[in-house]
Amino acid sequence: MTLVYAGVCSHAPGITGRADQADPEARSALYHSFELMRTAIAEARADALVVVAAEHFANFFMDNMPSFAIGMADSYEGPIEDPAWLGIERTRVPGNAELSRRLITEVMNTSDVAYAEEWRFDHGIMVPLHFLTPSYDLPVVPVNVNCQGPPLTPLHRAWAFGESLRRAIDAQPERIALIGTGGISHWPATPDSGKINEAWDRAFLDRWCRNDRDELLAYEDLDVYADAGQGGFEIRTYLAISAAAGGATGQVHHYEPIPIFAVGCTVASYDLTTARP
Amino acid sequence: MTLYATQKFLYQLNRDPAAQKRYASDRDAATAGFDLSDDERRALIAPDIGLLFHLGVNGQILMHFAAHHQIPWADYLQLMRDGVATHGQPRAGVYAVTGYGGVGSADDDRRPTPETR
Numbered sequence: 001m002t003l004v005y006a007g008v009c010s011h012a013p014g015i016t017g018r019a020d021q022a023d024p025e026a027r028s029a030l031y032h033s034f035e036l037m038r039t040a041i042a043e044a045r046a047d048a049l050v051v052v053a054a055e056h057f058a059n060f061f062m063d064n065m066p067s068f069a070i071g072m073a074d075s076y077e078g079p080i081e082d083p084a085w086l087g088i089e090r091t092r093v094p095g096n097a098e099l100s101r102r103l104i105t106e107v108m109n110t111s112d113v114a115y116a117e118e119w120r121f122d123h124g125i126m127v128p129l130h131f132l133t134p135s136y137d138l139p140v141v142p143v144n145v146n147c148q149g150p151p152l153t154p155l156h157r158a159w160a161f162g163e164s165l166r167r168a169i170d171a172q173p174e175r176i177a178l179i180g181t182g183g184i185s186h187w188p189a190t191p192d193s194g195k196i197n198e199a200w201d202r203a204f205l206d207r208w209c210r211n212d213r214d215e216l217l218a219y220e221d222l223d224v225y226a227d228a229g230q231g232g233f234e235i236r237t238y239l240a241i242s243a244a245a246g247g248a249t250g251q252v253h254h255y256e257p258i259p260i261f262a263v264g265c266t267v268a269s270y271d272l273t274t275a276r277p
Numbered sequence: 278m279t280l281y282a283t284q285k286f287l288y289q290l291n292r293d294p295a296a297q298k299r300y301a302s303d304r305d306a307a308t309a310g311f312d313l314s315d316d317e318r319r320a321l322i323a324p325d326i327g328l329l330f331h332l333g334v335n336g337q338i339l340m341h342f343a344a345h346h347q348i349p350w351a352d353y354l355q356l357m358r359d360g361v362a363t364h365g366q367p368r369a370g371v372y373a374v375t376g377y378g379g380v381g382s383a384d385d386d387r388r389p390t391p392e393t394r
C-alpha cells in the first residue's frame with residue numbers, strides 16, 4: 001500500500017485573496033488547520049501529492065470538457081489568475097511526468113480519463129498548495145473532476161474514479177498523499193457569494209467521515225443546488241477521496257463558515273488504518 | 278449559442294496575455310471574431326458586469342473579467358445585484374437552468390428542472 005495520506009480541504013480564492021478582510025481569529029484558526037495538514041503529509045513522508053480539484057474554466061472549457069483529467073508534466077505554473085487578486089505569487093510547481101504516466105496508464109484500465117501535458121493551476125490547486133507545500137518542493141500530480149460545466153460528472157462515476165485512482169496509487173512504489181479540494185456549500189462568484197449552509201455542510205461532513213458509499217451517493221444535483229449552491233457540485237472531489245480511502249473513517253479537523261471567504265472552511269482527513277478490507 | 282461564444286471570449290481573455298493586450302488596445306476588434314448578440318458585444322466592450330450576469334455568464338468566468346478591470350470584490354457582487362435588478366434573473370447558463378433566483382434565492386424551496394446531469 002503506497003497511499004499514505006487522504007484528506008480534503010477548501011480552496012476558495014478568498015482564503016488567500018481576501019485574507020485581510022476576514023476575522024483574524026477565524027482566519028488564524030483555519031491557517032493553523034492547514035498547517036496541521038501540511039505536517040501530517042510531511043510526517044507521512046509523501047514522495048508526491050495528488051490533488052483532486054475542481055478547476056474553474058482555467059484549462060478546461062466547454063469546447064472539450066473532460067469528466068476527468070490528470071496532469072502529466074514535470075512542472076506546472078500557477079496561479080493562472082492575477083497573483084495580486086489571489087494573494088499568491090506566480091511560481092513553478094514541480095510535477096513528475098513519469099509518475100503521472102504510470103498513474104494514468106493504470107487508471108485507464110477502469111476509468112476513462114483525459115491527460116494534459118500543459119496545466120496552469122488556478123485557485124482550486126494553488127490555494128491548498130500555498131499552505132501544504134509552501135516551498136513548492138513536493139511533486140504534484142493535478143487531477144480535475146468536472147464540477148462546473150453541465151452535464152457534470154455523475155457522482156457514482158466520481159466514486160468509481162476514486163477507486164481507480166486508489167488502485168493506481170497502490171501500484172506505485174512511491175509514497176503518495178492524496179487530497180480533494182473544493183466545496184462544500186457555497187454560491188461562489190454570484191450575488192449570493194458569502195452565503196453558507198452550515199447545517200447542510202455539517203450533515204455532509206458526517207456522511208463523509210462515516211464514508212458509507214450509499215449515503216454519499218444518495219445526493220442529487222437538484223437538491224445539492226437548492227441547498228448548497230452551484231459550489232456544492234464540488235462534493236465530487238470529496239467523494240473521489242472517500243472512494244480512494246477504501247472505507248476508512250474520517251475526522252473533521254476544522255470547519256467554520258467564513259463569509260468573506262465564501263465557504264465553510266474545511267480541513268478533514270481519513271484514518272487509513274481504519275480501512276475496511 | 279451566443280452565450281457559449283461570450284463565455285469563450287472571456288475564457289480566452291482570462292488566460293491569455295495576448296488576448297488581454299488585444300482587448301486593451303481595441304475592444305471592438307477583440308470581440309469581432311465571436312458570434313455575439315448585440316447585448317453580449319455591448320456588455321463585453323463596456324464592460325457591463327450586471328448585464329453579462331443576466332445574460333448567463335458563469336460567475337467563475339465573470340469574476341476574473343471583473344478583476345481584469347480592477348473592480349473590487351464587493352463592487353463586483355453589487356454590479357451583479359444591480360444587473361439582476363435592472364435586467365432580471367439570469368436568462369441562460371448554469372444559474373438559469375438550475376433556477377437561480379438571485380440574492381437569497383437559496384432560501385427558496387423551489388425545485389426547478391436543472392440541466393446538471
